[in-house]
């Protein structure tokens with residue numbers, strides 16, 4: 034037990050990757066920082082666990098596409114053991130026995146698109162350039178605190194000017210296009226470029242991942258950026274698997290944090306943020322232990338922060354209302370599977386590199402929309418959209434030699450399966466997914482050594498993601514930028530003094546990105562009038 | 575008969591390399607056709623850093639040095655004391671001319687009592703024979719008579735063990751063992767140019783394809799991923815590992831035309847190799863004198879801020895300050911997410927500066943832009959994983 038008379042400079046609640054990022058920058062500036070984690074392991078949704086001896090699952094997040102290279106560099110994460118091995122290519126299998134493969138060699142990729150539609154091969158040039166424009170625009174905002182549009186403080190004004198300037202690098206027409214893009218559905222957006230059904234299905238999948246939206250719902254086009262961003266960093270190694278699974282990301286962050294003198298306590302659930310006279314003074318653990326701190330930072334999602342660990346009487350009524358209304362319904366499940374060997378996909382030619390990337394089994398927009406319809410009715414999709422990967426093909430650390438580890442992200446899976454989850458329903462959900470894979474990979478079922486099935490219920494109970502929402506809150510315009518989590522609270526400062534938020538519920542949102550953690554650290558250091566240890570955006574000029 | 579129809583010679587592994595090359599993107603190395611990129615630079619780089627890479631090392635210049643005076647000859651040739659190099663051990667060396675300027679670098683393998691192999695970057699037979707006058711020593715070029723593969727990466731130990739090479743668990747860095755694989759002789763050394771766990775395998779050319787197949791059979795059996803790599807990926811890992819390339823990062827003394835364009839070991843940050851206490855060696859007098867003089871310039875390592883890679887960049891003491899040198903080899907380090915570089919710089923008031931400014935020109939949508947990057951100056955290798963030196967090695 035810690036010394037109860039001690040007062041920490043900062044206590045961070047939650048050792049998710051954002052909590053750790055936040056803590057590392059604060060410790061780097063010389064502050065005395067303690068991270069408290071309820072689980073016996075760190076990482077939150079950025080974790081690797083050995084549930085079957087010899088196999089390491091990335092239990093939640095599984096690809097590292099958004100993590101800010103600036104943070105990686107500033108915390109020297111490579112020297113703390115992180116290695117992001119590039120992931121290349123993707124494939125969608127069609128029911129007719131064909132497939133569309135997106136290859137990493139551009140010439141092969143082009144020929145493959147042309148095999149399905151010559152016109153689409155050319156349209157993809159326009160599509161890639163447009164997507165890059167939007168990515169570039171958003172990327173410039175990731176490591177910045179959003180402006181408060183209702184405020185006229187000089188710094189906010191400068192921020193606002195910065196955003197406008199960013200906009201001004203686009204033509205007026207492009208700004209209108211961007212606003213359209215922000216509010217469009219992915220299906221309609223893609224239909225402005227492509228004609229082939231298989232391609233449309235292939236490119237739209239990423240946009241529904243983690244959302245409570247369907248391919249025809251407005252706002253899904255934007256989500257595509259959260260998946261395309263990794264490509265924009267340009268330099269080798271910006272999109273891929275963390276060697277050793279996603280736990281390597283939190284492991285390296287924890288190592289950097291500890292190298293700067295930070296302290297982590299796991300198995301230490303915070304019951305309440307202590308507030309005295311509208312000022313946070315520390316936390317009380319579920320065990321009853323009180324820990325004093327000059328600043329308290331929450332790595333929990335907005336609902337958990339304002340409705341669970343804060344005493345409701347400390348929270349202004351408008352914040353309570355907004356927290357209750359915060360859109361944070363879970364829609365995803367996950368299967369992590371230990372395999373006795375490498376599954377075969379007979380549709381693909383012998384030696385095809387396409388098994389090395391993302392694999393999908395949904396070949397039309399209609400099937401994608403039907404999968405969403407099930408979720409709206411509180412059922413898991415009978416014919417789900419999955420993002421399937423076998424990282425053990427190039428990561429020798431996640432499965433024994435000759436054996437494999439498969440990660441299957443499943444869209445959609447309801448928070449409450451028609452009246453609540455039962456073990457039987459969970460098994461049936463797992464079976465639905467396994468059957469689908471088996472349709473494209475005969476013999477697959479017989480290779481399964483162990484499978485971890487996760488529904489939003491497990492995600493909520495284990496990781497503490499309210500509703501099992503993977504992004505800690507829907508990524509729609511009403512909950513993005515200066516609206517995240519709510520207007521007036523987008524600058525990482527909480528409703529009481531000395532209390533801050535650093536989780537994915539804050540700008541720029543969900544994904545293993547580290548940006549909310551770093552941005553919150555910058556604001557805390559600013560309030561303490563200390564030198565900023567957080568990195569500036571590389572900028573691409 | 576001299577074949578003038580082909581520019582480049584095939585190595586004994588040629589058929590396998592051509593079959594595996596996705597890009598048919600070739601470079602030349604010592605007259606051999608060598609892959610520049612086999613598939614993608616990224617996948618090849620990460621084969622070295624995350625799994626297992628294979629590279630054809632045959633083109634490397636190799637000399638067999640034997641005879642009663644072999645040891646004495648080598649110790650007179652190189653600036654390091656190699657007189658105590660035991661059979662079964664390898665060491666890194668450079669050699670200089672009488673003026674103490676570096677001619678080349680390489681490795682000395684003490685293969686068995688009195689039998690040495692010298693690996694060099696450049697053609698050295700002329701200099702070796704010149705240097706051997708008065709010694710009872712035989713120096714033979716064996717570049718084309720030894721087929722060699724470099725197998726590097728965290729699973730290289732596991733892969734080679736699975737391929738049927740036994741006894742590697744006791745092989746320490748810079749050790750050599752002679753063993754057998756499927757009935758033919760191979761020599762294995764725990765050496766490499768990657769800074770990672772790795773081995774180099776040496777055999778007669780007639781066994782080359784059998785050696786290759788034994789290794790890649792491990793991949794076919796589905797046990798480990800193994801990737802053939804080309805020179806572009808090698809360039810990245812060797813810079814990370816802190817290795818320099820004579821002829822690329824500095825001029826070799828024999829090729830210098832302009833006065834002052836050659837370098838002493840001290841100027842290359844290789845002073846630690848020079849042993850002024852051993853008996854006379856080529857360049858000793860000049861190096862002893864140089865060692866007493868304050869250093870004027872030095873090859874340093876730079877770790878840059880930001881994400882721009884300095885290609886052809888000048889180095890300044892500060893932004894818009896005094897030009898003190900230029901960048902030589904440079905790379906993006908995917909594992910550090912940093913641009914890293916070697917730079918040949920003048921010292922400032924006799925001191926190596928702690929940081930410098932690098933003027934980087936780069937292009938975005940064809941427009942040229944200028945970026946000033948702060949760079950930290952270091953003398954340590956950029957990347958040194960623990961697995962490189964652990965014995966027995968980890969499985970991955």
Ligand SMILES: Cc1cc2nc3c(=O)[nH]c(=O)nc-3n(C[C@H](O)[C@H](O)[C@H](O)COP(=O)(O)OP(=O)(O)OC[C@H]3O[C@@H](n4cnc5c(N)ncnc54)[C@H](O)[C@@H]3O)c2cc1C
Pocket residue numbers: 046047048049050051052069070071072075076077078079092093094095096097098099301302303304332333337342365366367442492495496497498501502503504505535536537538542543544545546
């Ligand atoms: C199934 C799934 C798949 C995903 N796939 C990807 C992907 O492939 N790529 C990607 O970039 N993103 C992905 N994401 C999203 C990404 O993982 C999350 O957005 C991100 O990890 C959230 O990080 P965080 O630090 O903000 O919060 P969290 O990881 O949620 O961290 C919060 C931490 O707080 C702890 N905690 C909760 N309550 C308490 C308490 N009372 N006291 C103490 N500690 C507490 C939790 O245990 C947890 O460790 C995925 C998420 C899920 C769930």
